[in-house]
Amino acid sequence: MSLQRCQAEWEEIDQEFQQLQEMHKTYRQKLDELTHLQTICSSSISKQKKGLIDLEHSLHRCAKASSPKETDQIKDIQTQIKDKQNVFFDMEAYLPKKNGLYLNLVLGNVNVTLLSTQAKFAYKDEYEKFKLYMTIILMFGAITCWFLLNYRVTDEIFNFLLVWYYCTLTIRESILMSNGSRIKGWWVSHHYVSTFLSGVMLTWPEGEMYQMFRNQFLAFSVYQSFVQFLQYYYQSGCLYRLRALGERNHLDLTVEGFQSWMWRGLTFLLPFLFFGHVRTDTLLPPVCGL
Secondary structure: OOHHHHHHHHHHHHHHHHHHHHHHHHHHHHHHHHHHHHHHHHHHHHHHHHHHHHHHHHHHHHHOOOOHHHHHHHHHHHHHHHHHHHHHHHHHOOOOOOOOHHHHHHHOOOOOOOOOHHHHHHHHHHHHHHHHHHHHHHHHHHHHHHHHOOOHHHHHHHHHHHHHHHHHHHHHHHHHHHOOOOOOHHHHHHHHHHHHHHHHHHHOOOOHHHHHHHHHHHHHHHHHHHHHHHHHHHHHHHHHHHHHOOOOOOOOOOOOOOOHHHHHHHOOOHHHHHHHHHHHHHOOOHHHOO
């Protein structure tokens, strides 16, 4: 390569670098504008929400001594207030917010709000795939410990995997909730409980009591993973249909949303649920005192 050609290539690269600097400068300016707009929107939403709360209290007092016509007007205003509160929830999903106690303890005061709808949906989709893959791994792990490797070390690896899995789920679900996902409180709470109970299994010392409970626990783990695998595909199909009809949000999980037509597809799951509960009742060890 001749010196003239190198010089020409350098000039081209330098020109692109100058353009990149200008572009980055514009990006920084837009980012500052975005941050300023986020602050204004957050303040306005807080002001609006406070005003609506005060208005609701005033309407409640007015309703005690109102005529039938005034009562209808009050109900109409209250309905509109609820609609606005739902809109505020959707708005806040795209604005930075303070993390809850759990996220603050785990991640610190880090902004976990995803700005674009595509990024939110991609994170939610990755969460669902993570659950599916881990369900399969845990099912085969439980089968291996149950039938092939009856060692304390392998049991501890399996139980540690359970603790890590449920801890990770709680973190990811907290991030999803910060981004506007309407995850039910009972769903997140049962993962906290599962984390604690998995920790109990991990620290349970070797002994006769542990061995008496071990096989039943592994059998339940296999059954639970299998049912969760079936439930994932059933609920993902239902949720896809609801989204196509415009009745569910794209950040809803495969545990949300149920309508009467879903009973037709649920019938294939019921035998597994019924059989599992019957087997659990009949396999309770004598140590339980039953």
